[in-house]
Amino acid sequence: xAAPKVGTFTTGxxxxxxxNVDTDQIVPARYLKVIDKAGLADALFHDWRFEADxxxxxxxxxxxxxxxxxxxxxxxxxxFGGGSSREHAPWALGAFGxxxxxxxxxxxxxxxxxxxxxxxxxxxxxxxxxxxMQIAKDDLAATVTIELATATLTxxxxxxxxxxxxAFSQKMLLDGLDELDYIRTQGEKILAHETSHxxxxxxxxxxxxx
Amino acid sequence: MPKTIIEKIWNEHVVDQQxxxxxxxxxxxxxxxxxxxxxxxxxxxxxxxxxxxPDRTVATADHSIPTTPRNLPIADEMAAAQVKQLExxxxxxxxxxxxxxxxxxxxxxxxxxxxGLTQPGATIVCGDSHTATHGAFGALAFGIGTSEVEMVxxxxxxxQRKPKTYLVRVDGTLRPGVSAKDIILALIAxxxxxxxxxxxxxxxxxxxxxxxxxxxxxxxxxxxxxxARAGLVAPDETTFAYLKGRPHAPQGADWEAAVARWRTLTSxxxxxxxxxxxxxxxxxxxxxTYGTNPGMGLPISGTIPNPADESDPAAxxxxxRALEYMDLRAGDSIIGRPVNTVFIGSCTNGRISDxxxxxxxxxxxxxxxxxxxxxxxxxxxxKRQAEREGLDKIFRDAGADWREAGCSMCIxxxxxxxxxxxxxxxxxxxxxxxxxGKGGRTFLASPLTAAATALTGVIADPRTLPGxxx
Numbered sequence: 266x267a268a269p270k271v272g273t274f275t276t277g278x279x280x281x282x283x284x285n286v287d288t289d290q291i292v293p294a295r296y297l298k299v300i301d302k303a304g305l306a307d308a309l310f311h312d313w314r315f316e317a318d319x320x321x322x323x324x325x326x327x328x329x330x331x332x333x334x335x336x337x338x339x340x341x342x343x344x345f346g347g348g349s350s351r352e353h354a355p356w357a358l359g360a361f362g363x364x365x366x367x368x369x370x371x372x373x374x375x376x377x378x379x380x381x382x383x384x385x386x387x388x389x390x391x392x393x394x395x396x397x398m399q400i401a402k403d404d405l406a407a408t409v410t411i412e413l414a415t416a417t418l419t420x421x422x423x424x425x426x427x428x429x430x431x432a433f434s435q436k437m438l439l440d441g442l443d444e445l446d447y448i449r450t451q452g453e454k455i456l457a458h459e460t461s462h463x464x465x466x467x468x469x470x471x472x473x474x475x
Numbered sequence: 476m477p478k479t480i481i482e483k484i485w486n487e488h489v490v491d492q493q494x495x496x497x498x499x500x501x502x503x504x505x506x507x508x509x510x511x512x513x514x515x516x517x518x519x520x521x522x523x524x525x526x527x528x529p530d531r532t533v534a535t536a537d538h539s540i541p542t543t544p545r546n547l548p549i550a551d552e553m554a555a556a557q558v559k560q561l562e563x564x565x566x567x568x569x570x571x572x573x574x575x576x577x578x579x580x581x582x583x584x585x586x587x588x589x590x591g592l593t594q595p596g597a598t599i600v601c602g603d604s605h606t607a608t609h610g611a612f613g614a615l616a617f618g619i620g621t622s623e624v625e626m627v628x629x630x631x632x633x634x635q636r637k638p639k640t641y642l643v644r645v646d647g648t649l650r651p652g653v654s655a656k657d658i659i660l661a662l663i664a665x666x667x668x669x670x671x672x673x674x675x676x677x678x679x680x681x682x683x684x685x686x687x688x689x690x691x692x693x694x695x696x697x698x699x700x701x702x703a704r705a706g707l708v709a710p711d712e713t714t715f716a717y718l719k720g721r722p723h724a725p726q727g728a729d730w731e732a733a734v735a736r737w738r739t740l741t742s743x744x745x746x747x748x749x750x751x752x753x754x755x756x757x758x759x760x761x762x763x764t765y766g767t768n769p770g771m772g773l774p775i776s777g778t779i780p781n782p783a784d785e786s787d788p789a790a791x792x793x794x795x796r797a798l799e800y801m802d803l804r805a806g807d808s809i810i811g812r813p814v815n816t817v818f819i820g821s822c823t824n825g826r827i828s829d830x831x832x833x834x835x836x837x838x839x840x841x842x843x844x845x846x847x848x849x850x851x852x853x854x855x856x857x858k859r860q861a862e863r864e865g866l867d868k869i870f871r872d873a874g875a876d877w878r879e880a881g882c883s884m885c886i887x888x889x890x891x892x893x894x895x896x897x898x899x900x901x902x903x904x905x906x907x908x909x910x911x912g913k914g915g916r917t918f919l920a921s922p923l924t925a926a927a928t929a930l931t932g933v934i935a936d937p938r939t940l941p942g943x944x945x
Binding site for chain 1: 488491495497501504511513514517530533538539551553554556557571590594604618619621623626629630631632636672673699700704725789790886895905907908909913
């Protein structure tokens, strides 16, 4: 499983004007029984998209509307991704083709999980967010360009807007570097810390002195 | 320079901190369950790596297992495969597993403390957002995603940025009928589900000091529902008394040395926090959520809010949608709302003290006609203790279902669930749309409120129960 790599992409918008969208909505718990990452594109927003019998809802949920097909940027409401830590949420979004989410804020665990999967959680100021939400609803041909190297988002009018991203995540994604590999480069320091901090927790032996 | 307990624990665990990068943080305890680990072990295997510290890792099956008797096989094929995968992964990588047939099995955030593995000053993680529970012991404990589970398995470390701090001071005294659950529901109603984002809560104040460990766990558990990844209570004599003698707690001279160290885990006089809030426990009532996130709660004597009174249009829309989903009317009392199911259990309120409170209410009584009451102990150990005390008999005699341990109806992955449109009052932690079953409608509340409701079949104020005292 190679580390994700993100550069520059241009794609359409999908409006999801709901606040506090939690990860139970993004991927209902019954889809967490997979031991791999199979079937998650269908699990995405499942109960908003499908009837109990498995047929798509009519009229379709916004991400299933033909006019939004292939649009890779979700414009969502405040505090996107709250609740459960399930990484199945960004897996499902990625499987469906979402490359970035624009919102006025994100829940912590979701934000971290999204970055680890190459999906950009982009925090926008309320005014710019509002403008893009309106464009997403009104202008189906509109596209936005996101350039990770410069951390800019270019709106349909050609204006480039800076978005916040921590330098470490930015570099890891630009270069396709693996976070686990990064941690392992500090193996000597890890060993040194373990040696100097033996601690009192031992799951293998009850009541054993260390 | 005065420091908070959060900073003290943080500083003790930083292995490396490069300019501009997150810290590499050492992890003292890694809890594992069947739902968020399979892809992590697969990744480990693909990289040709071992679990670095099996002695700091422990696993259990809790989320997708049934709560029916253990001699029956798991009927759900995918759940059975997931549990089997966990067993295979633990065997291959040498991770100790308290599996679904083990005498120490239970909800992962119930067994850690029970076994004395959850200790003050530790960094504790799990692929589960309610890992915050362990903060009750003065640990820095938080949920992680499956990619991070893989990192911790391989290195016993995690990349983390230092969190901001949020002091939640709860002064005063809880009134009879008002529980720890009501404290945390009141906090989230005040600050909202995003209120703690980016922060770790420290719970302090006289009302917190007065709480038992299980009550502190209830509060810390729901820190994540207020947006905070973690929440903790500085350890004290209550903490040490709980831990002493537990199977994995330090013993003898090690115990004395540990307690001496743990006594230093307090926030210094003059330490500053990024945010603060004060709650007066004297003024709290039992709380019930009426909506579709844990912040949509109100005191039990209150009435359902009106979207027309909401000045923020987005909040008004959200409230309208929530009331539609819950089929509730603005202006109605929350007391008297009918329920189909009462669920007593979960990592929030599935411990022995919770069951005792519920049993006290149900003793010698019969549950309301047409209401299903499901009581799910948080662990096999809680179940055994409850049975020694005769609580199971009280529940059964009242007409309730007494089950095996697991997450059960909190997350509804195992067949314990609501039918579309059904209402439950639940001692769990989330009331999102469909959380307890597609189309299911959840009222969150304390064990006392849930048990009082079981008697009448409609939401009832536990303060009106005969002989109510804490």
